[in-house]
Amino acid sequence: MMLAMKNLLLLSCGLLFVTGCAMAQPQTNVSPRAERELRSACEFLAKTHAFTVNAEIWREHVDEAGQKIQFSRTVTMDVKRPDGLRLEITSPNTARGFWYDGKTLTVLDRKHNLYGTTAMPATLDKTLDAAHDQFGIDLPLIDLAFSDPYKNATAKVVGGKYFGIAPVLGVPCHHLAFTQENVDWQIWIEDGPQPLIRKFVITQKNEPGTPEFTALLTHWNVSDRIADSDFDFVKPKGASEIEMRTSESTSGNLK
Amino acid sequence: MKFPFLSRITLFVTLLALGALNLYAADWGSLHGNNRSVSPSPAARPQAQPNRAPQVNHVVQPAIRQEPVRTPEPRRTVQPVREQTRQEVRPENRIQAHPVAVDRSPVGETDRRRMDIDEDRRQSYFWSDYHAGMRIDRLPDGYRHFRLHDHDFFYFGGVYYDSGPSGYEVCAPPVDANIPELPPGTETIQVGDTVYYYAAGAFYVQQADGTFVTVVAPLGVTVSLLPPDATSIVINGIGYFQANGVCYQPVMQNGVTAYLTVPQP
Numbered sequence: 001m002m003l004a005m006k007n008l009l010l011l012s013c014g015l016l017f018v019t020g021c022a023m024a025q026p027q028t029n030v031s032p033r034a035e036r037e038l039r040s041a042c043e044f045l046a047k048t049h050a051f052t053v054n055a056e057i058w059r060e061h062v063d064e065a066g067q068k069i070q071f072s073r074t075v076t077m078d079v080k081r082p083d084g085l086r087l088e089i090t091s092p093n094t095a096r097g098f099w100y101d102g103k104t105l106t107v108l109d110r111k112h113n114l115y116g117t118t119a120m121p122a123t124l125d126k127t128l129d130a131a132h133d134q135f136g137i138d139l140p141l142i143d144l145a146f147s148d149p150y151k152n153a154t155a156k157v158v159g160g161k162y163f164g165i166a167p168v169l170g171v172p173c174h175h176l177a178f179t180q181e182n183v184d185w186q187i188w189i190e191d192g193p194q195p196l197i198r199k200f201v202i203t204q205k206n207e208p209g210t211p212e213f214t215a216l217l218t219h220w221n222v223s224d225r226i227a228d229s230d231f232d233f234v235k236p237k238g239a240s241e242i243e244m245r246t247s248e249s250t251s252g253n254l255k
Numbered sequence: 256m257k258f259p260f261l262s263r264i265t266l267f268v269t270l271l272a273l274g275a276l277n278l279y280a281a282d283w284g285s286l287h288g289n290n291r292s293v294s295p296s297p298a299a300r301p302q303a304q305p306n307r308a309p310q311v312n313h314v315v316q317p318a319i320r321q322e323p324v325r326t327p328e329p330r331r332t333v334q335p336v337r338e339q340t341r342q343e344v345r346p347e348n349r350i351q352a353h354p355v356a357v358d359r360s361p362v363g364e365t366d367r368r369r370m371d372i373d374e375d376r377r378q379s380y381f382w383s384d385y386h387a388g389m390r391i392d393r394l395p396d397g398y399r400h401f402r403l404h405d406h407d408f409f410y411f412g413g414v415y416y417d418s419g420p421s422g423y424e425v426c427a428p429p430v431d432a433n434i435p436e437l438p439p440g441t442e443t444i445q446v447g448d449t450v451y452y453y454a455a456g457a458f459y460v461q462q463a464d465g466t467f468v469t470v471v472a473p474l475g476v477t478v479s480l481l482p483p484d485a486t487s488i489v490i491n492g493i494g495y496f497q498a499n500g501v502c503y504q505p506v507m508q509n510g511v512t513a514y515l516t517v518p519q520p
Contacts, residue, residue: 057284061372071375093374096511109512111374114494116507132291137510138371140284155290183289202286213284240494245477245508 030160030178037162037174038187041195042150050080050226054219057140062209075215079145082123084231087139098139099233100127106233107137107244113236116244123147136247141215144197156180165191168198169216182206196220370511373440373479380440381412382455386484387499389425391416403429413438413455427484427499428457432469444476456482456498472501477513490520 045051055075060068071091078086083102088095095110105127106117118135120127125147131137146152159179166175166188173188174195188199202213377383381395398411408429409416415432416423437452437459444451444458451473452459459467482498489495496503496514503514 059284059372061376069376071372091375093377094511098510107507107510109507112505112512114505114507114512128287129291131510132288135510136508138284138288139510142285143287146287152290153286155286180289183286185286202284202289242504242512243506245506245513 028158028160030154030157031162033162034160034176034178037189037195038153038160038176038178039150041187041189041197042148042153044195045144045149045197046147048081048222048224050078050084050222050224051144052076052078052219052221052226053141053144053217055141055215055217057213057215059213060209060211062207062211066209068209068211073140075140077141077144078226078230079124080226080228080231082125082147084226084228085124085127085145086231089140097233099231100124101228101231101233104233105131105135105137108233108236108239110236113239114242115233115235115239116242117233118244134246135244140213141200141217154178156182169218171198173198194220194222196222370479370509370513373511376440377480380438380455382414382438382440383483385414385425386482387425387427388484390419390422391425392422394423399434401432403432408432410434413440413457415457428455428469430469430471432457433462433466434459434469435466437467440480442478442480444473444478446473446476449473451476453478456484456501472516474516474518477506477508477515478503479511479513481514493520495520 053076055077057073057075058070059073060070062068073089073091075090076086076088078084083100085098085100087098089098090096093111097106097108097110099106099108100120102122103119104117105120106115108115120130124145128139128142128145131139143149143152157178157180161177163175163177165172167173168188172191174191175186175188177184177186182205184203184205186199186201187197190196190198196217198217200213200215200217204211204213394409394416395411398409398416400407400409402408406429407418408426409418409423410432415426415428417426418424438454438457441452441454441459444453449460451470452461452467453476457469458472460470461467481496481503482501485496485498485503487494488497494505495517496505502517502519504517505512506515507513
């Protein structure tokens with residue numbers, strides 16, 4: 001009798017777990033047109049072995065009075081699949097360079113001429129995960145660098161709509177909007193033989209003031225011509241190496 | 256164990272809940288970052304509390320000993336006295352309501368987003384234009400006057416002044432100064448059970464009455480912005496910054512340069 005009751009309890013818990021998992025999977029409601037245009041852009045990007053792109057990005061900060069302040073950056077990004085990434089992020093007050101060559105990730109603070117370097121996995125996908133999880137490095141636009149941009153972009157999407165053609169800096173683009181639990185995002189994809197991403201907006205909809213991240217992408221070059229040396233960090237004259245702190249050393253003490 | 260199965264379930268659920276709390280960190284520049292972080296539901300988010308102390312979002316390296324830096328030598332005649340001195344504040348000079356740069360992010364959010372724009376926000380803080388030794392003719396409207404260790408000090412917006420023969424001179428933040436509200440651009444740091452607030456080279460601890468008192472700098476904590484009067488030094492080939500008797504070692508944290516308080520090399 002006890003054994004039967006235990007088995008029943010196990011079965012009930014199992015059913016509860018399965019039901020819970022099924023309920024945890026959100027129902028997606030993505031329009032076919034939005035899905036098609038996004039897939040087209042992502043597949044084009046995934047097939048591009050190497051590319052460079054420039055971007056002007058804005059990040060909104062909501063201050064203590066609730067006022068939104070936009071901080072801007074210019075970004076130049078070079079990607080060579082599967083193991084090359086180069087980023088320069090510049091603002092009026094900061095300038096940082098990032099190099100990944102398939103072995104190490106180096107971050108250079110150009111303003112102070114300081115750099116930190118650390119070993120990384122052999123692929124961009126794993127390195128971007130490791131940079132985020134181990135070192136708290138959240139790089140803008142890295143969604144472009146993944147081997148499967150579509151899978152990365154749609155991992156948590158629950159809804160998507162198509163809003164027709166809209167110009168971005170004079171380029172006619174398909175305007176799409178997607179919903180996730182934590183963020184909403186919009187994307188503008190060039191209408192033409194090269195479905196390039198021209199604009200991107202992420203809205204932190206659950207945060208006070210719903211701050212947004214906006215990127216305008218320009219100067220796309222998908223000619224596959226990037227020298228391997230572009231991804232090698234060359235220490236600037238007088239630069240000093242400093243410790244690259246892990247997330248473990250900077251967190252875990254919260255009460 | 257009497258209910259091993261249920262106990263295991265309880266443990267599993269508890270670990271899941273703790274994991275969700277610890278993993279939460281919203282990101283900004285990519286979907287990837289947001290998707291790897293765990294966000295609380297909108298209902299679970301705390302509301303902004305503009306006039307209260309910032310939420311804790313800054314922590315320390317446990318491996319470093321938590322002992323105070325040597326008491327900074329206050330300028331000129333000020334002697335380091337450990338006990339809190341009652342301060343005399345003229346009613347007419349009580350500090351005006353000054354905006355406190357409260358981090359509106361919920362507890363558990365990492366520093367990465369804030370740290371990324373700290374340098375860009377710096378110029379908006381009143382104290383960013385002032386450094387120790389700088390002379391001014393008149394104090395800002397709404398300044399606060401207090402006596403500490405038999406010496407007159409003046410304060411406004413994170414900047415401390417003492418009076419000189421030809422006006423006022425910006426000085427390093429004296430230990431034991433008491434201010435009613437935190438200055439703009441305050442970072443929050445937790446060391447064990449103690450929460451420190453940092454801005455413009457001063458570390459503050461909140462008192463029972465809600466005011467804030469400057470204290471000696473804790474070791475092993477990182478700050479995003481150096482004090483305005485920090486100077487670079489090289490000791491045994493290693494670069495440091497120094498201000499008000501506190502030594503800062505630059506480190507790369509969350510992809511930006513931060514400054515770790517260390518013992519004097």
